[in-house]
Amino acid sequence: MSEPRILEVRTSILKRNDEVAREMREEFRRAGMVVVNLVSSPGSGKTRLLYETLVRLRRAGRSVAAIVGDVETDRDARRLAASGAPVRQIMTHGLCHLEAEMVRRELQAWPPQHVDCLFIENVGNLVCPTSWDLGESLRVALLSVAEGEDKPLKYPGLFNTADVAVITKTDLAEACDFDRAAALDALAAVRPGMPVIETSAKSGAGLDAWITLLEARRP
Amino acid sequence: MHELSIAMRVVDLAAARCRDAGGDAVTAVTVRVGRLAAVHGGALAAAFEMAREGTPLAEATLRVVDVPVRVWCPQCRAEADLTDVVPLACPACGRPTGDLRAGHELEVESIEVVGPRGGTVEAGR
Numbered sequence: 001m002s003e004p005r006i007l008e009v010r011t012s013i014l015k016r017n018d019e020v021a022r023e024m025r026e027e028f029r030r031a032g033m034v035v036v037n038l039v040s041s042p043g044s045g046k047t048r049l050l051y052e053t054l055v056r057l058r059r060a061g062r063s064v065a066a067i068v069g070d071v072e073t074d075r076d077a078r079r080l081a082a083s084g085a086p087v088r089q090i091m092t093h094g095l096c097h098l099e100a101e102m103v104r105r106e107l108q109a110w111p112p113q114h115v116d117c118l119f120i121e122n123v124g125n126l127v128c129p130t131s132w133d134l135g136e137s138l139r140v141a142l143l144s145v146a147e148g149e150d151k152p153l154k155y156p157g158l159f160n161t162a163d164v165a166v167i168t169k170t171d172l173a174e175a176c177d178f179d180r181a182a183a184l185d186a187l188a189a190v191r192p193g194m195p196v197i198e199t200s201a202k203s204g205a206g207l208d209a210w211i212t213l214l215e216a217r218r219p
Numbered sequence: 220m221h222e223l224s225i226a227m228r229v230v231d232l233a234a235a236r237c238r239d240a241g242g243d244a245v246t247a248v249t250v251r252v253g254r255l256a257a258v259h260g261g262a263l264a265a266a267f268e269m270a271r272e273g274t275p276l277a278e279a280t281l282r283v284v285d286v287p288v289r290v291w292c293p294q295c296r297a298e299a300d301l302t303d304v305v306p307l308a309c310p311a312c313g314r315p316t317g318d319l320r321a322g323h324e325l326e327v328e329s330i331e332v333v334g335p336r337g338g339t340v341e342a343g344r
Binding site for chain 1: 224225228232233236237240242246247250254255256257258304305306307308315316319323325327328329330331332333336
């Protein structure tokens with residue numbers, strides 16, 4: 001047997017995912033779509049915020065659609081479908097995040113006709129979705145007032161990759177002794193300068209600002 | 220915990236590179252993992268042992284190079300590695316900065332292969 005030799009590889013381990021994501025991003029851009037990847041811990045209010053978002057955008061005459069990822073069940077898809085928007089559920093059966101290929105497969109089997117805004121609700125997880133690009137134009141990280149102001153400090157990788165942070169469930173802020181300044185400091189510590197929107201899907205507070213931000217992203 | 224799927228991609232990438240280079244087997248793989256890449260080195264090593272079975276990497280060792288978070292400070296006009304990842308701020312002047320120059324890496328840097336060097340060598344054996 002010959003001497004061992006060292007070969008340089010210098011290739012991203014997620015190269016395949018990155019390639020698929022890049023292709024999708026280009027397709028989305030050409031189709032004039034805004035694609036939003038919602039990431040957060042389980043229970044931070046992704047589905048509720050998304051439901052209100054779908055309802056409001058539809059009321060404004062926008063064409064919207066959603067893909068929702070969960071480990072099991074289609075409960076979230078059924079909740080979201082009540083908004084009237086087309087919704088697809090991806091069940092990952094154990095996988096802790098969505099991958100670009102999974103989203104592309106879903107879109108191939110289900111081509112929504114002319115969508116202005118596509119939402120991808122990721123599996124609730126503050127670690128694993130970090131490195132998986134889904135071709136989104138906007139990555140939005142949610143932080144509920146009930147889960148602790150220091151979540152961004154504990155999970156800096158995910159919050160660092162977000163373009164926008166949405167603080168959710170502000171109607172519960174007082175009951176949870178939510179320290180608003182500490183939460184804003186924590187977000188700034190892991191992603192200086194990131195826009196932060198404070199919302200309550202229940203009361204409707206902050207939703208206009210959130211919708212305005214999405215509308216501004218339209219090409 | 221998605222280290223197994225990461226490990227399987229490492230094995231696929233390394234095996235393909237080995238095959239392209241005309242090698243018989245991979246004896247070592249070096250991967251670079253950024254501090255913010257959400258991948259745990261120890262879990263990756265354990266997953267790698269499972270993923271390599273029955274492949275040209277069956278005997279391969281895995282070397283994980285941890286890549287620290289590196290920021291660019293516009294005030295100091297310099298890059299700096301961070302010991303602590305939070306807050307993301309210049310360690311020299313303390314100014315917050317989100318301008319990351321390293322820390323999200325997840326890549327196969329190199330492999331060590333044994334076997335013929337290429338077509339001509341193999342033909343001459």
